[in-house]
Amino acid sequence: MKERVKIAVIGCGSRGLFLLRMILEHMPDIDVIAVCDLYEDRTECAKNFVIQMRGITPAASCDYRDILSIDELDAVITPSAWEAHVEICIAAMEAGKYVGSEVGGAYSIDQCWQLVHTFEKTGVPCMMLENCCYGREELTILNMIKKGLFGEIVHCEGGYRHDLRDEVALGNENRHYRLRNYLSRNGELYPTHELGPIAKYLNINRGNRMLTLTSMASKSVGINDWIKRNRGEDFENANAKFALGDVVTTMIKCANGETITLTHDTSLPRPYSRGNLVQGTRGIWCEDTRGILLDGTDSNPSYAHRYRSLEEYMPDHEHPLWRDYQAVGGHGGIDYLVLSAFFDSVKRGSRVPIDVYDMASWMSITALSENSIAMGSSPVAIPDFTNGRWCSREPYMRSKYCLEEVCFDCFES
C-alpha cells in the first residue's frame, strides 16, 4: 500500500481550484505534481497556488495529454467542463492512471460504452467523484436502509433543485459550460447528485438495474426573465431561445420494480434542495421536511402521522464514516470524503466504490432523457452496461468507503 499519492488536477476553473485548495490544505499525503486547464491563465493560477501552498512547482500544461504522459503520476481528477470528462477518463485509463471524474451527464450512449470498454480493456479503475454519495444524510439513510429499517424499498425521488440563473446567464463572462449546454440541450442534464445515492440504495448494477425512463420538460422562460430584470433587455441572451426546459422530470423503472423520479430544476427561484425521498414498506425519509417516519413508531391514526427529525436517528444510525470524520473536526465535508475514497483506492491499488458501470449508467440518463423528450416523452430503454453481470455482481465490501453496505469491519480495524 502506497503512503503517498501523486496526482494531477485537470480542469482548474472554480470547481478545480476549490478541490485543489482542499487537497493542498487538508490532504498532506497527496502530492499535486501537475495541473492543467484549457485556459492558460487558469493553469498558471493553479500552478502558482501549488507553489504558494506546498513550495514545489508542479508540471503545468494546457494539454492534458502532456500531463498523462508523466511517468510518476498515480492518478488524475477531472474538474473540467462536462464535455471533457469522458474523453479525459478514457485517455487516463489508457495511460494507466487511476481517474476520478467530476460529475455530469453523458452526451451519447456510445460515450458511456467507450468508458466501459476502456476499463475492461485496461483494467484501470475509473471512479465518478459523486460527492453526494458521501453526504451525511445520504450515508445515514444508506445505513438505515441496509439495516432494513425502511423495509423493502419501493420508490425514491431526488432532484438537482438549485437556483443557478446567474451562473447560467453570466456563463460567457465566467467561461462556464452550463450556458452553452442550456442553450442547446433539453434533458436531465445533471442527474447524479441525487441518482448516485439512490442507485446505491437500490443496488443498481449489483442485483438490480435501471430498465427504462421517460422524461418531460416544461417551457423555458426562467433564464430570459432573470436576464431581462437583472441585466436588461440588451444583455446577451436576453431573448435567446434556451433549449432546456426550466423543470425537467424523469421517471425511471428498475428491474426489481422500484421507481425513481428525478427533477432538474435550476432556472427558477428556489431554495437549494436535492429533493430526496425514500419510501419503503416500513418507512419513509423526506429531505424537504428533514424527517423520517418508521412504521410502528407512531400510533396516531394515519391522517395524523408525523415525521420525526432525522437528527433523532443520528445517535444510533449515523454512518461511521461521518462519525469519525466529525470526531476529528474534519474539513471539506462531502468533497473531502469522496476524494479520500478515491485516493484510498489508489493507495491500495484496489477497485473503487463508484465504478465505471455506475458512472456509465448514471451518466447515460442525460442522453436518454434528451432522446425521450425529443420523442414526446416516449419511454426509452436504459442499456445494461454490465452485459448481464448485474444479476450476480456482489456488493463491493472492501473498505470503509464502500457504498453497497456499511463495512463495519473496516471501521473496527
Add this chain to the structure above:
Amino acid sequence: MKERVKIAVIGCGSRGLFLLRMILEHMPDIDVIAVCDLYEDRTECAKNFVIQMRGITPAASCDYRDILSIDELDAVITPSAWEAHVEICIAAMEAGKYVGSEVGGAYSIDQCWQLVHTFEKTGVPCMMLENCCYGREELTILNMIKKGLFGEIVHCEGGYRHDLRDEVALGNENRHYRLRNYLSRNGELYPTHELGPIAKYLNINRGNRMLTLTSMASKSVGINDWIKRNRGEDFENANAKFALGDVVTTMIKCANGETITLTHDTSLPRPYSRGNLVQGTRGIWCEDTRGILLDGTDSNPSYAHRYRSLEEYMPDHEHPLWRDYQAVGGHGGIDYLVLSAFFDSVKRGSRVPIDVYDMASWMSITALSENSIAMGSSPVAIPDFTNGRWCSREPYMRSKYCLEEVCFDCFES
C-alpha cells in the same frame, strides 16, 4: 334567487354521513329531503339521522332513480362509490337536477364524454365537489398567483400521499370501494385533490389545456406487507396480487408549456401530504416546507436561499373566502366551502365554479394513466373536452366562490 335548497344525498357511507352531518348542523338553509344508498342499513341510518337532527322524515330509497324523480328536489350530491359517480351525475342532469359529484377518477374516456354531452344537451350544471380547491393554502396561493407574485407559472407538483393501508386492507369489512379498485387497476386512481387546484392555477380549459401525459407505477408490495404484519398470513388478500403500484407518478404537459407532476401514494407508511409545489419565474411555494420564496425578497447567494413561512403572507394575501369564513368562526372547512359554492350556484340558478369540462378533464387522467402504464409508460393524448373552446373561454367571474380569479367585487357587496 332561492333562499332555500332542497337536496338529496346519494351515497351514505362514511363520507356521505360526514357531509350529511355538516349540512344538518351548519347549513340551516339546506333541506335534506331525500337520502339514498345501495345498502338498506346505510339508507336507514341516514334517514334516522335527518329525523333526529331536523325533525322531518326524508324520502329514502336504495335506488337513486326513485330519488331523482322527486319533483321538488333542486339538487343532489353523490358521496357514493367511485364507480357510481358518473352514472348518477348523468341521470341527475337528465332529470333536471343540479348535481354535485364527489371526487374520483374516470374508468374510461367515453364516460367523460358522456358527462360533457349530457351537460351540453340538458344545460343542467354538474359540479365536481373538489374540496381541496377551497383549501386555505390553495386559495391563498391562487390569490397570489393571480396577483402575479409568482411570475409566469412553469411547473406544478401535487399528490395524494396518504397512508390508506388499513382502509384498503379492510375494504370488504367496511364495504369500501378502494379495495376492489386496488386489486384490479394500475394507474393514477385519485388525481383531483391536487390536480383541481393546479388546473385552476394554470387556467386549464380557459386559455390553456392539458395535452399529454405519461405514467409509471412502482411494484406493489405495501398492502400485502401491512396485512401480513397486522392481520396475519391467513387474512384475506394477504397474498393477493394487487394491480395498483404502491407509488404511481404521472407527468402532464400543458398547451402553454407548463408541466405537472402527480403522485398517487397510499400504500406505504407516510405522513399525509398533498405534495403541492408551484414554481414560477418569480417565486415558489412548497407545501412540505410550508414555505414560500419570492424573488428579490432574499438577498443571500442562491445557495443560501430560504423559504419564508406561508403564514407571513397570510395577512396580505389570504383569500377573502377564508378570511370571512374564519371571522365568523366557521365549521367544516373545505367541505363546508365547496358545498357552499355548489348550493350558492343552485340558489342563483347560475353556472358552477368547477364545471363539467373541469370534471371530465380532471377525471380523465385516471383512465389515461392506466392506458399509459399498460403500454409501458407511453405518452397518451388528453382529449380536449371543450372541443376547442378552451382557446377563448373567459374566466368565470360571477361569485365569491369562483376559482379563476378572486372576485373581489363579490366580497365588497
